[in-house]
Amino acid sequence: xxxxxxxxxxxxxxxxxxxxxxxxxxxxxxxxxxxxxxxxxxxxxxxxxxxxxxxxxxxxxxxxxxxxxxxxxxxxxxxxxxxxxxxxxxxxxxxxxxxxxxxxxxxxxxxxxxxxxxxxxxxxxxxxxxxxxxxxxxxxxxxxxxxxxxxxxxxxxxxxxxxxxxxxxxxxxxxxxxxxxxxxxxxxxxxxxxxxxxxxxxxxxxxxxxxxxxxxxxxxxxxxxxxxxxxxxxxxxxxxxxxxxxxxxxxxxxxxxxxxxxxxxxxxxxxxxxxxxxxxxxxxxxxx
Numbered sequence: 001x002x003x004x005x006x007x008x009x010x011x012x013x014x015x016x017x018x019x020x021x022x023x024x025x026x027x028x029x030x031x032x033x034x035x036x037x038x039x040x041x042x043x044x045x046x047x048x049x050x051x052x053x054x055x056x057x058x059x060x061x062x063x064x065x066x067x068x069x070x071x072x073x074x075x076x077x078x079x080x081x082x083x084x085x086x087x088x089x090x091x092x093x094x095x096x097x098x099x100x101x102x103x104x105x106x107x108x109x110x111x112x113x114x115x116x117x118x119x120x121x122x123x124x125x126x127x128x129x130x131x132x133x134x135x136x137x138x139x140x141x142x143x144x145x146x147x148x149x150x151x152x153x154x155x156x157x158x159x160x161x162x163x164x165x166x167x168x169x170x171x172x173x174x175x176x177x178x179x180x181x182x183x184x185x186x187x188x189x190x191x192x193x194x195x196x197x198x199x200x201x202x203x204x205x206x207x208x209x210x211x212x213x214x215x216x217x218x219x220x221x222x223x224x225x226x227x228x229x230x231x232x233x234x235x236x237x238x239x240x241x242x243x244x245x246x247x248x249x250x251x252x253x254x255x256x257x258x259x260x261x262x263x264x265x266x267x268x269x270x271x272x273x274x275x276x277x278x279x280x281x282x283x284x285x286x287x288x
Contacts, residue, residue, distance in 0.1 A: 020057030022084045025211070027055040029074045043073035061085030080192060171285040179276040197230070197281060210235060213277060216243075224284075233281040240274035 030040050037055065041048040046066060053059045061067070067085055071078035178195060193215070198207035208230035214220050214237035222233040 019054075019060050022061040022081075023055040023057040025084055026070070026081070029076055030055075033074050035074075040070070040073060044069045083192060170283050173280060173282045175278070175280045177276060177278050179274055182273045193275075193277070195235075195277070195279065208233065208281060208283075210279070210281075213237065215275070229284070231281060231283045233279060236278045238276045238278070240276070243273045243275055 030037070033040075035043075037051050038048050041051040044051070044066065046062070050059070054062060061084070062070075064082060064085075067081045068078050071081055178193075180193065193213040195210040195213065196207055197210070208227040210222055210227065210233055213235055217237060217239055219234065219236045222235070224230070224232055227233060
């Protein structure tokens with residue numbers, strides 16, 4: 001799993017997934033199943049206090065074995081949990097041992113970094129918005145894309161483009177777009193797309209989270225609770241030609257580079273393709 005996170009302040013690609021992100025998603029999935037922490041801990045076979053610390057983000061995500069047991073207990077895809085935890089599945093780790101593949105990944109990452117820097121050079125920072133009166137602000141956007149890269153040669157990876165919205169006042173609505181482009185000859189099944197909108201330098205206090213963005217032609221709304229008490233949003237996804245939506249690629253088998261996929265994945269799409277998101281976000285009337 002490769003987690004491509006572009007941050008406009010660092011101007012580069014980094015490999016990161018915070019423990020708090022994993023814990024928050026685990027808590028959400030547990031509540032959707034109607035389970036208490038003690039009930040889930042019993043099903044997974046871990047101590048209740050340990051599970052509580054995982055959900056609060058106080059400890060790193062658990063091992064892959066524990067994650068697989070959690071996925072079974074919650075009846076969810078282990079791929080999403082493994083991705084959030086930043087784990088590299090065993091079969092992918094074996095592939096990465098190939099120096100040729102590693103070199104290809106470095107070249108691809110460098111190329112993506114150059115594209116990302118060009119697409120975000122005009123992003124602005126928030127001004128201080130702690131006063132209760134409305135003040136002029138500018139949005140800082142970060143797109144974090146959780147991607148499964150199956151290194152079928154050639155590796156050309158992907159690039160993410162973000163349009164910069166106009167300045168405005170808190171409590172106002174903003175529209176912008178995020179486009180993910182898959183390069184020619186590449187096959188890169190994407191399992192999750194999440195967009196974070198936050199105030200520069202104060203991400204922990206000012207952040208709207210648009211999780212689990214649509215992977216097909218769909219419009220999805222986010223209420224205040226879903227964004228983390230950070231306003232409301234509507235997302236419209238428009239796939240390009242050749243894009244395979246959802247999880248259908250996860251239920252087929254395939255053989256690549258002479259070896260069968262350990263999880264029996266087929267590819268969701270091949271060749272150049274893209275998916276675009278038109279996002280309308282209404283910020284809170286004042287910082288929360």
